[in-house]
Structure formats: C-alpha cells, structure tokens
Amino acid sequence: MAAFLLGQVNIKNQELWQQYVEGVGESLAPYEAKVLLRGQWHKQLAGSSQFEQSVVIEFSSTEQxxxxxxxxxxxxxxxxxxxxxxxxxxxxxN
Structure with a gap:
C-alpha cells in the first residue's frame, strides 16, 4: 500500500532551505521515494492554510x-x- 508524506512549509531562510532540499533529495534515494509535487501556494479554495509551499512524496509503504x-x-x-x-x-x- 502506497504512503505519502505531505509537507507544508513557510521558508524563513532561502539559502538554508535549499541546502535542506538538496539533502532530502539525497536521503530519499535508498527508499525509492518519488517527489510528486513541490509547489507554491496559489489559491485557497476551501478552509484556511497558513503555509506558502507544499511537497508530496510517495513511498511504497508506511514502513518505508x-x-x-x-x-x-x-x-x-x-x-x-x-x-x-x-x-x-x-x-x-491509501
């Protein structure tokens, strides 16, 4: 059963954030995970959100x-x- 990580983000320091993103990319390789979405907030269609960016990463299982x-x-x-x-x-x- 596939598992998904949802990260919601407000960046405080762009340079440090880029270093983190690069490190995450390298850390995912042994787990065969896929970044499905890394995007900027566009428009709130329902409810409310305090975050500017989101990322969705797919894994083969919750264990992975x-x-x-x-x-x-x-x-x-x-x-x-x-x-x-x-x-x-x-x-x-799911």
Missing part, C-alpha cells in the same frame, strides 16, 4: 516512509530544516 523519516541521514537534516523553515509534516496511506 517511517524508516526514511527516522533514518540517521534524514534526522541529521532536522536542525537545518528547523532553522530554514516552519514545517508541518504528515503521513497518509
């Missing part, structure tokens, strides 16, 4: 998603992420 998230490689990026942006991360499965 959680292995990636808890991996030493990704966890080493968390301090950089937290300096670079305000981020909300959720996981979903």
């Amino acid at each position: 998603l959680e292995h990636w998230y808890n991996s030493p490689t990704y966890q080493s990026l968390v301090p950089l992420r937290d300096r670079a942006a305000e981020v909300n991360i959720s996981s979903y499965s």
Whole structure:
C-alpha cells in the first residue's frame, strides 16, 4: 500500500532551505521515494492554510516512509530544516 508524506512549509531562510532540499533529495534515494509535487501556494479554495509551499512524496509503504523519516541521514537534516523553515509534516496511506 502506497504512503505519502505531505509537507507544508513557510521558508524563513532561502539559502538554508535549499541546502535542506538538496539533502532530502539525497536521503530519499535508498527508499525509492518519488517527489510528486513541490509547489507554491496559489489559491485557497476551501478552509484556511497558513503555509506558502507544499511537497508530496510517495513511498511504497508506511514502513518505508517511517524508516526514511527516522533514518540517521534524514534526522541529521532536522536542525537545518528547523532553522530554514516552519514545517508541518504528515503521513497518509491509501
């Protein structure tokens, strides 16, 4: 069953954010994950949102998603992420 990570983002420091994004790309490789969407907020159609950008990443399973998230490689990026942006991360499965 596929699993999806949804990240909602407000960037505080563009240079640090770019470093983080590059690190995430490298960290995803062993998990065969695919970035399906990385985009700028356009228009709120219903409800409300406080975030300017979103990312959706597909994994083969919730186990793979959680292995990636808890991996030493990704966890080493968390301090950089937290300096670079305000981020909300959720996981979903279908």
